[in-house]
Amino acid sequence: MDTAVTVEAVLGDGQGAEDGGTEAIERAFGWFEEVESRCSRFDPDSELRRTVSRVGEPVPVSPVLFEAVRFALEVARDSGGAFDPTVGARLEARGFDRDYRTGRAHPSGIDPETAASWSDVLVDAPRRTITLRRPVLLDLGAVAKGLAVDLALRELSGFSGGAVEAGGDVAVRGINGEGGPWRLGIRHPRRPGAVAAVLHFSDGAVCTSGDYERRSPKDGGSHLLDPRTGRPAAVIASCSVVAPNAMLADALSTAAGLFEPELAVQWLERRGVEAVLFTQTLQRYSTKGFARLEQCL
Amino acid sequence: MALSGAVVVAVYTAGYSRTEAAAQRADAALAALKAAAGTSPLQAGGSVSSALTSATIASTPPAATGASGASGSGAPAGASSGAAANTPPASGSSAGSGAAAAAGSSAPASSSTPAAAPPAQSSSAPAAAKPVAAKYKNGSYTATGWGPHGPMQVTVVVKKGRIASANVTQCGTTYPCNYMQPLAQLVVSQQSAPVDYVSGATASSMAYQQAVTTALSQA
Numbered sequence: 156m157d158t159a160v161t162v163e164a165v166l167g168d169g170q171g172a173e174d175g176g177t178e179a180i181e182r183a184f185g186w187f188e189e190v191e192s193r194c195s196r197f198d199p200d201s202e203l204r205r206t207v208s209r210v211g212e213p214v215p216v217s218p219v220l221f222e223a224v225r226f227a228l229e230v231a232r233d234s235g236g237a238f239d240p241t242v243g244a245r246l247e248a249r250g251f252d253r254d255y256r257t258g259r260a261h262p263s264g265i266d267p268e269t270a271a272s273w274s275d276v277l278v279d280a281p282r283r284t285i286t287l288r289r290p291v292l293l294d295l296g297a298v299a300k301g302l303a304v305d306l307a308l309r310e311l312s313g314f315s316g317g318a319v320e321a322g323g324d325v326a327v328r329g330i331n332g333e334g335g336p337w338r339l340g341i342r343h344p345r346r347p348g349a350v351a352a353v354l355h356f357s358d359g360a361v362c363t364s365g366d367y368e369r370r371s372p373k374d375g376g377s378h379l380l381d382p383r384t385g386r387p388a389a390v391i392a393s394c395s396v397v398a399p400n401a402m403l404a405d406a407l408s409t410a411a412g413l414f415e416p417e418l419a420v421q422w423l424e425r426r427g428v429e430a431v432l433f434t435q436t437l438q439r440y441s442t443k444g445f446a447r448l449e450q451c452l
Numbered sequence: 453m454a455l456s457g458a459v460v461v462a463v464y465t466a467g468y469s470r471t472e473a474a475a476q477r478a479d480a481a482l483a484a485l486k487a488a489a490g491t492s493p494l495q496a497g498g499s500v501s502s503a504l505t506s507a508t509i510a511s512t513p514p515a516a517t518g519a520s521g522a523s524g525s526g527a528p529a530g531a532s533s534g535a536a537a538n539t540p541p542a543s544g545s546s547a548g549s550g551a552a553a554a555a556g557s558s559a560p561a562s563s564s565t566p567a568a569a570p571p572a573q574s575s576s577a578p579a580a581a582k583p584v585a586a587k588y589k590n591g592s593y594t595a596t597g598w599g600p601h602g603p604m605q606v607t608v609v610v611k612k613g614r615i616a617s618a619n620v621t622q623c624g625t626t627y628p629c630n631y632m633q634p635l636a637q638l639v640v641s642q643q644s645a646p647v648d649y650v651s652g653a654t655a656s657s658m659a660y661q662q663a664v665t666t667a668l669s670q671a
Contacts, residue, residue, distance in 0.1 A: 338645075
């Protein structure tokens with residue numbers, strides 16, 4: 156996932172390191188490798204790449220890949236295609252094609268100009284299969300990291316508190332090391348090192364989709380691609396979503412970041428999550444309940 | 453700072469290594485999801501939020517296999533291997549020590565700060581944020597935080613047991629350090645490091661957080 160991962164467990168009264176904290180943290184890290192091996196579009200040996208190489212037939216897949224794809228498709232449907240996990244080949248064509256571990260590209264060979272979309276991906280829950288009606292390269296970048304964060308955090312359920320952070324996706328539970336709610340900053344979209352908001356909460360996740368992080372080596376545009384236009388997102392500089400878990404926050408922040416800001420806020424409010432957005436001109440928009448989480452800067 | 457109940461047991465910032473056990477856990481953990489797979493709460497008119505909460509993650513029961521995960525070998529490029537392993541810092545320094553490791557730099561002192569935790573509260577954390585009534589030793593404490601944009605030195609001044617200021621005293625970053633002013637005010641108002649983590653930023657970008665946490669560990 157080309158990112159550093161931090162896992163933190165907060166022990167309660169009477170708990171010591173011998174009470175499984177170290178082992179729990181190690182298990183938590185294991186999920187990242189597991190999810191990556193299933194869901195990476197960069198690794199030619201990943202389960203995802205092996206799955207997309209078979210078109211027109213139901214392919215039995217692991218629970219991790221199945222759930223990631225199924226959830227991505229639900230968000231695609233729910234967002235009217237603003238979020239679309241089939242943009243992989245187009246991202247690949249724009250230069251987002253390197254396996255960060257090796258620095259090498261392993262092209263999928265899938266035509267980026269194909270008219271395929273999320274509706275060409277079918278899932279069969281009872282059989283746990285995925286069927287591609289057309290050749291598509293799935294990109295689960297907005298889902299898989301959040302899924303790994305959530306799975307990792309569950310390993311810390313036996314402690315007073317826990318936090319998992321991976322590349323800016325953060326999920327927490329319980330108390331922080333000072334015995335209070337977790338204090339979570341939201342990166343300022345245009346001021347490196349600065350935060351635009353600070354939130355305090357105990358259970359949940361916050362993920363941010365921003366146009367600042369990765370730039371295409373070919374056209375300099377954002378990695379956030381609007382699947383409806385094929386072009387990088389233009390209006391929203393960053394969108395941060397607070398949700399019960401990181402996979403949801405990750406996917407919704409990516410999808411909403413492709414809307415006009417007013418529409419994004421309405422769409423997110425209808426889904427029962429809180430969010431704050433900043434436009435390119437640093438206009439701020441937020442959901443009605445966002446202020447309840449916020450510590451004034 | 454006084455040691456007390458809640459203690460951060462460890463912070464690892466590292467890559468991760470593939471293990472068979474992890475794969476087995478994944479299958480075991482997610483097998484339970486099949487039961488919830490029948491109806492999509494989205495399709496049933498529910499929210500995405502409830503869909504995921506109830507159907508996808510909530511039933512994950514990973515088996516404890518004691519598999520090795522991560523903190524040492526197999527670290528991907530960009531992540532150091534276990535640099536912060538077994539670090540028992542104050543909560544606030546978790547991001548800081550992680551930051552140093554992730555950036556591949558050696559942040560002064562950030563990985564050896566003492567465990568510190570004000571009185572633990574019940575596991576049901578308070579909903580509202582309250583400044584922690586920490587007692588610090590009077591004095592002036594200086595530390596440096598590092599990130600991909602360069603180093604930053606912060607001096608924390610403690611008067612009458614409380615943080616009076618936490619200003620940047622040397623700015624080696626590629627961005628202006630007056631960006632940190634809101635965070636400096638937050639350190640004073642909540643009497644602690646400003647944040648535990650930052651969404652949208654890799655931990656390695658938190659030079660100010662790292663410096664404040666390290667400085668406070670001396671206070």
